[in-house]
Amino acid sequence: MTDTGLATVAVLGLGQVGTSIALALRDRGVRVLLADSDGQAVDSAVDRGAGERLDEDAPRADLLVIAVPPEALPGTLRNAQERNLASVYTDVAGVKAAPATRARQLGCDMTGFVPGHPIGEETFTDDAARPDLFRGAAWALCEDEGTRPDAVTLARRLVELCGAMPVLMDADTHDRLVALISHAPYLVATAMAGALVDAPVEALGLRPAGVGCVTGPAAVDPELWRQVLNQNARWVSCVLSEIAADLVDACAALQLASTGDDSYFGEVAELLRRGHAGRRRLVEAGHKSTG
Amino acid sequence: MTDTGLATVAVLGLGQVGTSIALALRDRGVRVLLADSDGQAVDSAVDRGAGERLDEDAPRADLLVIAVPPEALPGTLRNAQERNLASVYTDVAGVKAAPATRARQLGCDMTGFVPGHPIGEETFTDDAARPDLFRGAAWALCEDEGTRPDAVTLARRLVELCGAMPVLMDADTHDRLVALISHAPYLVATAMAGALVDAPVEALGLRPAGVGCVTGPAAVDPELWRQVLNQNARWVSCVLSEIAADLVDACAALQLASTGDDSYFGEVAELLRRGHAGRRRLVEAGHKSTG
Numbered sequence: 001m002t003d004t005g006l007a008t009v010a011v012l013g014l015g016q017v018g019t020s021i022a023l024a025l026r027d028r029g030v031r032v033l034l035a036d037s038d039g040q041a042v043d044s045a046v047d048r049g050a051g052e053r054l055d056e057d058a059p060r061a062d063l064l065v066i067a068v069p070p071e072a073l074p075g076t077l078r079n080a081q082e083r084n085l086a087s088v089y090t091d092v093a094g095v096k097a098a099p100a101t102r103a104r105q106l107g108c109d110m111t112g113f114v115p116g117h118p119i120g121e122e123t124f125t126d127d128a129a130r131p132d133l134f135r136g137a138a139w140a141l142c143e144d145e146g147t148r149p150d151a152v153t154l155a156r157r158l159v160e161l162c163g164a165m166p167v168l169m170d171a172d173t174h175d176r177l178v179a180l181i182s183h184a185p186y187l188v189a190t191a192m193a194g195a196l197v198d199a200p201v202e203a204l205g206l207r208p209a210g211v212g213c214v215t216g217p218a219a220v221d222p223e224l225w226r227q228v229l230n231q232n233a234r235w236v237s238c239v240l241s242e243i244a245a246d247l248v249d250a251c252a253a254l255q256l257a258s259t260g261d262d263s264y265f266g267e268v269a270e271l272l273r274r275g276h277a278g279r280r281r282l283v284e285a286g287h288k289s290t291g
Numbered sequence: 292m293t294d295t296g297l298a299t300v301a302v303l304g305l306g307q308v309g310t311s312i313a314l315a316l317r318d319r320g321v322r323v324l325l326a327d328s329d330g331q332a333v334d335s336a337v338d339r340g341a342g343e344r345l346d347e348d349a350p351r352a353d354l355l356v357i358a359v360p361p362e363a364l365p366g367t368l369r370n371a372q373e374r375n376l377a378s379v380y381t382d383v384a385g386v387k388a389a390p391a392t393r394a395r396q397l398g399c400d401m402t403g404f405v406p407g408h409p410i411g412e413e414t415f416t417d418d419a420a421r422p423d424l425f426r427g428a429a430w431a432l433c434e435d436e437g438t439r440p441d442a443v444t445l446a447r448r449l450v451e452l453c454g455a456m457p458v459l460m461d462a463d464t465h466d467r468l469v470a471l472i473s474h475a476p477y478l479v480a481t482a483m484a485g486a487l488v489d490a491p492v493e494a495l496g497l498r499p500a501g502v503g504c505v506t507g508p509a510a511v512d513p514e515l516w517r518q519v520l521n522q523n524a525r526w527v528s529c530v531l532s533e534i535a536a537d538l539v540d541a542c543a544a545l546q547l548a549s550t551g552d553d554s555y556f557g558e559v560a561e562l563l564r565r566g567h568a569g570r571r572r573l574v575e576a577g578h579k580s581t582g
Contacts, residue, residue, distance in 0.1 A: 119497045120499045122500040124504060137498070138496070138497040167497065169493075177494040177497065178497075178499070180490055181490070181501065181502045182501045185499075185501040185504075185505040185506070186501055187541055188479055188483045188505055188538070189501070190562060190563055190566030190567070191479070191538050191541070193566035193567070193569035193573070194562060194565040194566040194569050195471060195534055195569065196471070196570070196572055196573055197565055197569045197572065199472070199572065201576065203468040203472050204576035205577070206431070206469075206472060207410075207411045207577060208411045208469070208472040210413060210480070210508045211473065211476040212573060213504055213508060214504070215573060217504060218566040218569065218570035219571075219574070220567075221567075222563035222566070222567045223560075225563055226556075226559065229545065230553070230556055230559075233545040233549040234545075234549035236545050237545035240538060240541065240542045240545065241542050242486060243482045243486055244535060244541075247479070247482050247534065247538060248535045248539065250531065250535075251531045254520065254527050254531065255532075258525035262521070265517075265521055268520060269513070271478075271481060271482065272481055272516055272517055272520075273513045274488055275480065275482065275483075275506070275513070276510070276511075278509065279507075280510075281487055281488065282484070282487055282495055283510070285492065285495035285496055
């Protein structure tokens with residue numbers, strides 16, 4: 001084991017996030033063991049220099065990163081722990097409380113599992129893996145009172161080796177915050193993008209900036225997002241109910257205005273001012289402008 | 292008059308769009324006359340090399356560009372025509388039918404007025420003027436049966452000198468298309484951004500990519516957008532009513548799912564797939580990805 005405490009890391013699941021973690025770790029000299037239910041994904045990652053195949057002879061890893069969709073996470077964790085593949089386990093799913101509850105029900109050892117989630121690394125333009133995907137991004141780590149301190153130390157070290165900033169919070173706090181800043185925006189983007197399915201081709205050809213910006217997150221895999229939203233349904237519905245109500249009200253005011261009655265247009269103006277103020281808060285919080 | 296037919300252009304209104312047009316024309320050797328109700332805006336534009344002050348001694352322009360908010364447009368056009376400032380007039384407002392109707396009511400000469408709208412030039416990151424703001428962008432020009440052919444020729448030439456692509460369409464078609472690709476996305480972005488006004492600071496500090504992308508258009512001046520939405524209320528309400536209904540339905544399905552009842556989650560999954568397909572259509576139409 002090197003002085004980082006992370007000499008060997010295993011990565012299960014070689015999508016964009018898993019492969020990018022592997023590439024980042026290889027750049028820092030960590031030995032990386034790769035596995036995926038799709039053998040071709042392993043071949044591709046090995047070819048890219050992301051590490052070596054995790055086989056029967058592989059050493060026990062210091063840390064194992066599970067980078068699979070949230071519904072597959074609890075079973076994958078249990079299986080990896082039964083095979084004793086590593087000392088410490090973490091994951092990267094976008095929702096934290098429900099998968100942890102399920103893992104506990106399955107009898108997983110939760111003392112050596114540190115739920116994790118890299119935030120803000122999404123690009124929406126492609127799904128290519130790259131070693132700097134997480135550079136400067138926040139990365140939530142959700143310890144609870146039962147988590148072993150050495151497990152948290154190794155998970156933090158993983159985050160730092162990927163160039164990201166560890167942010168410790170409990171799983172419920174994580175799920176509440178990302179409902180607002182990630183899951184609800186995704187649903188809003190998706191509803192807007194859905195209106196484009198039947199859009200006249202001459203409209204899309206105008207290549208407007210606004211709709212391109214707003215619909216960006218709809219580029220992400222809908223099945224992955226179905227799982228995330230389903231497992232964070234309570235918090236997402238709380239945020240979404242207010243947004244949906246604002247849009248229903250705005251729509252009613254617009255319908256009235258189209259008949260020449262501006263009685264409720266003051267509320268639309270208020271919504272616009274509020275949105276402008278909310279956007280300014282985001283920018284002032286250091287958000288890197290993507291739009 | 293040079294071979295372009297545009298030797299002298301006047302620009303009324305020196306915000307980002309008006310000043311950027313002036314800068315682009317200066318780069319192409321056109322004489323540009325500048326005016327704004329705010330004298331300081333004229334000084335700044337002159338200092339930036341965007342042209343010279345439009346004063347009493349100024350020559351009659353070949354074309355006058357009105358770059359003011361839509362509510363101010365009809366009165367500004369009438370006043371400019373009364374002063375006989377140019378042979379041909381155009382504008383850049385984001386909505387076309389209602390201001391034209393009002394201008395007609397005010398007695399404007401509509402034969403020499405070609406309503407225009409540069410589309411897709413927005414950046415949402417700053418409001419700085421620059422000569423290449425319109426490069427490669429679509430720019431709608433709305434002639435009707437009464438428009439003089441020489442007026443359309445000059446307006447097209449303006450668009451080409453700015454590096455943009457003229458797209459001819461009638462005003463109603465314009466308003467219907469931009470309701471879908473610009474005005475509704477703006478309202479959706481604004482409703483999402485409004486939810487951030489009271490967001491916990493630790494949520495914003497995670498600097499998530501999704502919400503930054505989705506809320507981009509909310510950075511634009513809310514008073515300008517109030518006018519645009521009000522004047523395109525009918526088409527925007529048509530688009531928005533479906534989006535709002537989708538979000539209301541998704542919210543109800545999420546609330547049920549949070550109680551363990553997935554009965555309606557299939558509809559959420561369908562919404563996600565539809566959004567993914569809509570986004571793909573936009574990208575396939577050559578949209579430059581900003582998210």
